[in-house]
Amino acid sequence: MTTQTKDTLAEALAATGYVADDGLAMALLLTEMLDRPLLLEGEAGVGKTEVAKALAKLDETDLIRLQCYEGLDRSDAIYEWNYQRQLLAIKAREGVGDDAETVEEAVFSEKYLLERPLLAAIRQDKAPVLLIDEVDRADEEFEAFLLELLSDFQVSIPELGTIEATSIPRVILTSNGTRELSDALRRRCLYHYVDYPDTSREARILLSRVEGLDTALALQIAELMGKLRKEDLTKVPGVAETIDWAAALVGLGTKNLHEQRETVFDTLVCVLKTREDQARITQEVTDRLLGKVA
Amino acid sequence: MASVHLDSHDDLGAAVRVSLAGFVRSLRDSGYKVGLGETEDAIRLLRSDIIKRPQRLKEAFRALFCGRLSDWTKFDDVFDAYWLGRGVKSGIKVSGSSSRKTMKTIREMVDAQGPRQETIAGDVDRVPGEEDEPSDEAPSGRREGASIADHLGKTDFRNIHDPEQMAKAHELAEKLAKAMRIRLTRRDKQKRKGPRLDLRKTIRHSIAQGGTPIELIRKGPRARQLRLVILLDASGSMSNYTGVFTRFVHGLVDNFREAEAFLFHTRLVHVSSALSERDATRALDRMGLMAQGIGGGTKIGEALADFNRFHAAPVIHSRTCVMILSDGYDTGTPDQLGEEMARLRKRCKRIVWLNPMIGWDGYEPVTGGMQAALPHVDLFAPAHNLESLAALEPYLERL
Secondary structure, eight states: OTTOOHHHHHHHHHHTTOOOOHHHHHHHHHHHHHTOOEEEEOSTTSSHHHHHHHHHHHHTOOEEEEEOOTTOOHHHHTEEEOHHHHHHHHHHHHTTTOOHHHHHHHHTSGGGEEEOHHHHHHTOSSOOEEEEETGGGSOHHHHHHHHHHHHHOEEEETTTEEEEOSSOOEEEEEEOSSSOOOHHHHHHSEEEEOOOOOHHHHHHHHHHHSTTOOHHHHHHHHHHHHHHHHSOOSSOOOHHHHHHHHHHHHHTTOOOTTTTHHHHHHGGGGTOOSHHHHHHSOHHHHHHHHHHOO | OGGGGSOTTOSSOHHHHHHHHHHHHHHHHTTOOOOHHHHHHHHHHHHSSSOOSHHHHHHHHHHHHOOSHHHHHHHHHHHIIIIIOSSTTHHHHHHHHHHHHHHHHHHHHHHOOGGGHHHHHHHTTOOTTTTHHHHHHHHHHHSOGGGHHHHHHHSOGGGOOOHHHHHHHHHHHHHHHHHHHHHHHHHHHHOOOOSEEOHHHHHHHHGGGTTOOOSOOEEOOOOOOOEEEEEEEOSGGGHHHHHHHHHHHHHHHHHOTTEEEEEESSSEEEOHHHHTSSSHHHHHHHHHHHOTTTTSOOOHHHHHHHIIIIIHHHHOOTTEEEEEEOOOOOSSOHHHHHHHHHHHHHHSSEEEEEEGGGGSTTOOOOSHHHHHHGGGOSEEEEOSSHHHHHTHHHHHHHO
16 A cells, blocks of 8 residues: 555545545555554544554554553563463473483463463564554553554564564554653654544444444534534543444434434433533534534 | 755756755745755755646645644644745744743743732732741851752742842752652553553463463553643732742743643743753743733733633643642632633643742632632642642652
């Protein structure tokens, strides 16, 4: 797909069900061209993770996902020895009378190595998409290590030696901004800020994701969501919520939001996820917002 | 001209290279972190055929040169200013000239506290008695130079008039903050025993016993460093203390990687980036640039609401101690303050409220704001002299 231009890439992504804006399509094109990872930042629920999934679908390759969390370390991210099997193997060989070196060699071999996502990602035949999700949740030490891996694409295991990458994965990192990432990591990556989609893009997303939804309703929902996001909410709903909501409305047989105001209000539970928000968006507020929707 | 040392066989014109270099320079001037690697990639981009229109170029450069949201949002301006010649540099100049004025105000607070004395004493009706305080302690202070720190430690900051002494107090406040920081970090490393088995090490050690793991080695979560989030009141009623507190906060933030500082008066400003400057004077200068309108009224409730809404999520985690340095005089409504305090309390581990007025004789936290805030505060402590600041350390260490 090296010959692709930005527009064909955007189209191809749309075919997989991800509607990308111009900037994102360009950024994805550049990751390929410049061999740099792409760092996606944005509010929760704007579809950062979906980018990687769509990309894997597009390239027809595997998606390898590393979910980061506080306290994530090498043994969860790269590799771990299968200790139980190692211990068993040592015991089993006791009677045989092999010398120590043979046992050691046998026990520290590929057979007893447990691959974790990062190691798996560089040992595929076909370059996969590596998604490092919510990298801001991992601690700084891990970030430093990640940086090393992303530039060299090799892992050294003391007992086994250095493992070189058989293929270089396309790397997508996502961050929710719970912690400030280091400048070094930011510099290493291309950057794209994923914002809430505008009305027409959100409507297109809905159309590609929700079955049985007609264009007029999709536009109405997208427009109402845009208005809703401008309200003073504690937890601003993301695209995932919109999709849920649209699916709910379709399931309840809604054709036009204006005609079924009560259903609209009742199904707002799909979108408003805190008690304060639910209290704030009353039937009156919903009606007011609906009034502004075409 | 400069094109002499550019590769002549290159298909990219020297003029383009020169303007690219200029663009990179203007990005750096605007605070972007751009290295040689990025410039090289930009050249590769320009050579390739994916960029045919300026809009494409902007998109591509944006992805390449930006590293954070703030870069992202101002990229349009920088790009347009450089390549399209719109509003060139005027923005930079304006901010530079206006900043000088505010710079002074914060410097004033740090350097010269004496003359401001009367206005503040007027604010708060406490006149008799307090003036005697320093003279009480004066004898011990006058003994010899060595005990000056001792003396300073007990003196209320607002009673230090001598600029030299004030400078000394500032220095001590900063040193104290740094010392606290060092001890707090060291504590983490000693915790090593834990609930889980470290199999890797256990097996390694078992080699000595012929493969039987007799000695089990354990591991546990390493204690995470406490994060401090400091909210410093810089309103008029606090101006006696603002100078020394900023130095104290600078000492904490400078070395504390896990620390964030905010300054508030009628609004809230995030000042951590300014305080990361090592040199105290430069840090204060930069902070002055950011915090305009210092020394006015206070709207603690509103500032906290702003904090909860826009800043709390990225800076607060479960091991965060929020430290509020304020006298609790609020021109907003107590209800709002109480509500926001409750919301903040839910998010963090502890709230420490340092009030310099606790050190005053007969002070009772009776103001509406203070009354509303107190139920949500874990530690309500004085902060009127160096000793009271130092007393914080054991508390923080236990968290």
